[in-house]
Amino acid sequence: DVQVMKDVTLGFGQALEVCREESQLSQDVMEEFFHFWREDFKFESRAVGCALQCMSRHFNLLTDSSRMHHENTHRFIESFPNGSVLAKQMVSLIHGCEQQHEAEPDHCWRILRVAECFKRRCQEAGIAPSMEIIMAEFIMETE
Ligand code: M21
Secondary structure (H helix, E strand, O other): OHHHHHHHHHHHHOOHHHHHOOOOOOOOOOOOHHHHHOOOOOOOOHHHHHHHHHHHHHOOOEOOOOOEOHHHHHHHHHOOOOOHHHHHHHHHHHHHHHHHOOOOOOHHHHHHHHHHHHHHHHHHHOOOOOHHHHHHHHHHHHO
């Protein structure tokens, strides 16, 4: 459900400003979190992985070993309108991606790879929101 993913993205994205400094993310690497869904978004910068780690921590979505905390993540997604339709699927997609990248010892790099994998799986499953939808909503919310 594209609408749900859009809401979760915007909610999760609230933490970007909190995390920009500590993850040393330059403005041009990820100006706004919804750029994550852009076709041309590059998964090249370690700082993006560090930012995702910080943002996840902000919402208490990680375990001590910087893996996804399943219950908290499920609850977080469920807290959005209709979130319950996607919560289980998202947790399972992320978990599958974590297993695929388990060999990467650096948390920031691993999380970046997991995020890239997660985005691809969402596109394959048809639950990735389009930029047009996200942009329109973002502009309305900030006006
Ligand atoms: C929910 C909207 C967007 C989320 C995108 C980022 C997904 C990042 C997944 C990182 C998961 C970190 C797990 C660590 O193993």
